[in-house]
Amino acid sequence: MAEIVQEEGHKGKGKRKAKKHGTHIDMTPMVDLACLLLTFFMLTTAFNKPKVMEIILPEKPKNNEKPPELDKDRALNIILVENDKVLWYVGMAEPGKQLAEADFSKEGIRKILLQRNKELYTSIAKQTRDLTVGKLKLTRDSAEARIKRYYKADKFGPIVLIKAADGVKYRNLVDIIDEMAITNIARYSLVDINPVEKMMVQAHVSSKPSATAIK
């Protein structure tokens, strides 16, 4: 193609030659097409792969094994209910116990979790900040190992038990597990809701008839 253009350049100089046009190929449509296809493939190529959240559940206790005891002051029970709402209480489930209500906004359940997990959260957040600022130089692996050590050493942070009522959407489950990651909760687990808690939820709902008025 380059030769064709060159050839024509010579012709321009030679005046006496007949005005025969060289076989010049108009490449514009081809360029158009190539450009179009290029755009198409660029846009359809999925560079961003879906992301995943890893979940590790405790193994089922063997027949003669007792499930580990929980420190009941550290147990923070979260019950997901319909309409993107979260009910929570601390300690053991008892009939007549009041449930507090929160939502998924930053001042909702996130604040509650952060308040209870302040120590662990600040130490991890400080490390992350030092890493980004450059004050602390660690490889990615050792930074992760450090965070794991923080998690392991956690003695005061809440142990979160996540429960869900039947009508709850899967989205809320993902949201609450995401909250655990955001607030650096060291220990949490998915647990079945028990009958006492169902009663507590019912009592909570009936005590506040207008669901929209709660904030």
Added chain:
Amino acid sequence: MGKIKIAVKTPRIDMTPMVDLFFLLLVFFILTATFRPEEAAPIKTPTSTSQTPIPDGHLMTILISKGDKVYFNVDNGTDSTEHIRAKVLQAFGSNYKIKFTPKEIKKFEGLASFGLPAVKLKDFLNAPDQKTREAMQEGIPIDSLDNQLTMWIRFARTYNNDLKVAIKGDGDATYPVVKKVIAILTDNNVYKFDLTTDLKAGIAAELPAEFIIK
């Protein structure tokens, strides 16, 4: 006299390098493009702030659609010699006394996620086009009387030891079904699995003012 006329030429741009570049890029994108495989049902995953990408190969996916139907997908292996899907299908078939022809097995290897009871698998694989197949995807039975999802999980794990498990649920799927699927996984000694999510638009999560560390 006025012989020396400067010929007014329209400036011609040599497009050849541009075309070369375009074609190079085009070939690159065509070759790297992975087309989205035929999905059993449209699933809109919820968002999260997690940034871990989904593992590349050896993945078993359990899909939960908006209507709480359960679908299943397993990789054919990282290269085409492994034929994991073929082995899984044959093992599953023999468990339900169904014999698949080589043609059906080949067809199955080429498909992605699916969700239908064992008795309909043969019709599904012989269906003429995608539309017919789509209409047949009614979900894999997961109730305790006829728990075919357990069978799929078991056979898939038999033929691929380092299979990772992902649950890809629609944001509007309800919790009881998700709970049931998780229970089936733990029954099969799968305690570690991934929940597939999309990345939230604003990556950093907002925090209440007193917890922002400067």
